[in-house]
Amino acid sequence: MAVPTPILEVRDLVKDFGGVRALDHCTLDIEPGHITGIIGPNGAGKTTLFNVVSGAMRPTGGSIAFYGRRIEGWGMHRTFGLGLVRTFQIPREMQRMTVMENLMLVPAQQMGEKLWASWFRPGRVAQDEDRISTQARDVLEMLTLSHLADEYAGNLSGGQKKLLELGRTLMAEPRMVLLDEPGAGVNRTLLRNISKSILLASAERNVTFAIIEHDMGFVMAMCDQIIVMANGAVIAKGTPTEIQNNPLVMEAYLGGLNRGSP
Amino acid sequence: MELAGVLNYLVGFFIMVGIYGIFSLGLNVQWGFTGLFNAGIAGFFALGAYTTALLTTPAPDAAQVEDFIFGGNLAGLPYLDWGIDFWFILSLAAVALVCGIVAYAVGRLTLRLSGDYLAIATLGIAEAVRLMFLNEKWIANGSKGLYRIPEFLGDLVSPANYDYLFLVVVLVVLALLYLAVQRVVNSPWGRVLRAIREDEVAAQSSGKDVYSFKLQAFILGGIIMGIGGALYAHHVRFISPITFDPLLATFVIWAMLMVGGSGNNRGALLGAFVVWGIWSGTQFLPWFFADPNFRFFMIGVLIVGVILIRPGGILGETRRVSRVVGASSHTPVKEGGNPKE
Ligand SMILES: Nc1ncnc2c1ncn2[C@@H]1O[C@H](COP(=O)(O)OP(=O)(O)OP(=O)(O)O)[C@@H](O)[C@H]1O
Numbered sequence: 001m002a003v004p005t006p007i008l009e010v011r012d013l014v015k016d017f018g019g020v021r022a023l024d025h026c027t028l029d030i031e032p033g034h035i036t037g038i039i040g041p042n043g044a045g046k047t048t049l050f051n052v053v054s055g056a057m058r059p060t061g062g063s064i065a066f067y068g069r070r071i072e073g074w075g076m077h078r079t080f081g082l083g084l085v086r087t088f089q090i091p092r093e094m095q096r097m098t099v100m101e102n103l104m105l106v107p108a109q110q111m112g113e114k115l116w117a118s119w120f121r122p123g124r125v126a127q128d129e130d131r132i133s134t135q136a137r138d139v140l141e142m143l144t145l146s147h148l149a150d151e152y153a154g155n156l157s158g159g160q161k162k163l164l165e166l167g168r169t170l171m172a173e174p175r176m177v178l179l180d181e182p183g184a185g186v187n188r189t190l191l192r193n194i195s196k197s198i199l200l201a202s203a204e205r206n207v208t209f210a211i212i213e214h215d216m217g218f219v220m221a222m223c224d225q226i227i228v229m230a231n232g233a234v235i236a237k238g239t240p241t242e243i244q245n246n247p248l249v250m251e252a253y254l255g256g257l258n259r260g261s262p
Numbered sequence: 263m264e265l266a267g268v269l270n271y272l273v274g275f276f277i278m279v280g281i282y283g284i285f286s287l288g289l290n291v292q293w294g295f296t297g298l299f300n301a302g303i304a305g306f307f308a309l310g311a312y313t314t315a316l317l318t319t320p321a322p323d324a325a326q327v328e329d330f331i332f333g334g335n336l337a338g339l340p341y342l343d344w345g346i347d348f349w350f351i352l353s354l355a356a357v358a359l360v361c362g363i364v365a366y367a368v369g370r371l372t373l374r375l376s377g378d379y380l381a382i383a384t385l386g387i388a389e390a391v392r393l394m395f396l397n398e399k400w401i402a403n404g405s406k407g408l409y410r411i412p413e414f415l416g417d418l419v420s421p422a423n424y425d426y427l428f429l430v431v432v433l434v435v436l437a438l439l440y441l442a443v444q445r446v447v448n449s450p451w452g453r454v455l456r457a458i459r460e461d462e463v464a465a466q467s468s469g470k471d472v473y474s475f476k477l478q479a480f481i482l483g484g485i486i487m488g489i490g491g492a493l494y495a496h497h498v499r500f501i502s503p504i505t506f507d508p509l510l511a512t513f514v515i516w517a518m519l520m521v522g523g524s525g526n527n528r529g530a531l532l533g534a535f536v537v538w539g540i541w542s543g544t545q546f547l548p549w550f551f552a553d554p555n556f557r558f559f560m561i562g563v564l565i566v567g568v569i570l571i572r573p574g575g576i577l578g579e580t581r582r583v584s585r586v587v588g589a590s591s592h593t594p595v596k597e598g599g600n601p602k603e
């Protein structure tokens with residue numbers, strides 16, 4: 001069997017913030033259909049990688065290809081259009097909009113997003129809305145947020161906001177989802193729900209996932225591939241077992257810790 | 263005052279409330295729903311007023327002409343003699359076009375940048391428009407302005423009763439604009455605008471072309487303001503650059519939206535009523551209280567008072583409860599329920 005072509009190819013990606021080099025010639029591939037974990041000490045550049053890949057930030061150098069298409073420097077709404085969807089480590093919800101509205105916002109190509117259609121085709125718009133609201137209710141149910149459907153998103157707890165972030169990606173019809181610490185601040189029971197919905201989307205809808213997560217139990221159980229980052233570059237890649245037995249990884253984590261304390 | 267006098271006063275009052283309601287509605291599209299800071303409402307006000315005046319007004323008396331060549335008064339040209347009433351409607355379309363184009367140009371230049379640029383650009387445009395009409399006398403008679411702007415449907419009633427008719431005209435236009443805006447802000451289009459207002463980055467990550475939606479909202483708001491300006495011109499029937507002073511043509515409109523309730527179209531209209539009521543009511547106060555500066559001060563006090571007591575404005579934005587769960591419990595946001603407080 002041929003080696004599958006990667007869905008995402010990152011080559012020599014560099015991102016500088018003033019004097020800080022957050023990504024330092026970062027190179028990695030992500031294969032379609034997999035759930036890839038991205039781990040590494042704090043400040044390794046994981047979130048920056050997502051920011052640059054999703055188009056929230058322009059890279060200083062290097063290239064990104066999604067399905068063979070060069071996307072570096074694109075805006076987020078354009079990468080979304082290709083089916084590349086991301087969540088934020090610190091949730092970004094529309095505070096003074098309800099949970100339901102936060103979700104219903106997401107689907108692309110809504111009829112009612114066109115001015116003329118809103119004025120002159122209200123029937124079609126309402127039809128669209130019914131479909132989208134049913135979809136949103138299903139997502140809420142899965143995330144156990146149904147009772148908060150009409151609450152302002154700004155009033156949710158930290159963990160609930162993380163769930164809402166995940167919900168937004170489920171409302172899109174993504175080919176690839178980048179999750180930045182989906183489990184942070186979420187309790188165990190909910191975390192199992194999250195795992196379930198990720199596995200479901202992966203199996204049934206063939207969505208590719210890349211997940212940044214510090215919870216090793218979660219990563220080892222969920223992911224079939226793990227990428228380890230340190231100091232802005234990839235230092236190891238492999239299956240959970242390979243990573244657990246890799247001395248470099250241990251050192252990166254300890255080294256990271258050592259650097260932080262005198 | 264006898265009854266007829268009171269009635270006349272009230273009719274004039276509500277005409278102005280209606281016109282300012284239109285401005286306030288336009289600003290609500292830009293600021294209330296999208297978070298676009300337009301510091302130069304006066305610019306669109308002036309463009310609307312001058313556009314319709316130039317298209318419909320007969321040339322001024324020779325003695326009053328500063329240096330007026332263009333002349334306008336297309337309605338008076340023999341081969342375009344379709345009557346002033348038809349020209350009135352046509353000129354509203356022209357106003358929409360002019361304001362739409364200017365809004366597009368300003369938006370193209372600034373809406374990709376941070377919000378401060380829009381504020382500065384709109385402030386600059388308003389001043390540029392005013393100075394253009396003041397200094398380029400050939401366009402619209404400079405500081406002497408345009409007067410005898412014709413009345414729409416003026417042949418139908420006697421001049422003494424014309425205001426009653428014009429009040430109906432204003433209310434019809436206001437109602438149409440209100441319904442048009444209500445429909446789009448309550449549709450997914452409006453949902454995207456509010457998402458942009460709340461968090462631009464999150465809206466982008468949800469796949470929305472933020473720039474394009476901002477541009478649409480800015481243009482729609484600008485067109486609405488222009489139409490308000492056109493109605494103003496046909497009501498007051500005299501415009502000159504002083505008419506578009508930033509206090510009465512920008513600040514007061516902001517006050518209306520803040521007081522009435524940003525993000526709520528009914529609030530925008532209520533704000534127009536309350537603020538115009540205070541502005542025109544205070545002119546009857548004795549001695550220095552009737553001074554315009556004191557009256558502006560009163561509006562300032564009102565804004566501060568409302569912001570302290572009801573930060574969202576008198577009506578404020580309502581939470582949009584989804585249809586299936588509780589269509590009946592469409593409650594206004596409670597003070598404690600606002601996440602931004
Ligand atoms: N917007 C920014 N401006 C300046 N520096 C930044 C910015 N974002 C990240 N950095 C810096 O880049 C480096 C990498 O940060 P990044 O957020 O990517 O780390 P991370 O791997 O996601 O860490 P964590 O696990 O703590 O979330 C850090 O040194 C950080 O201070």
Ligand SMILES: [Mg+2]
Binds near residue numbers: 046047048089
């Ligand atoms: Mg991070």
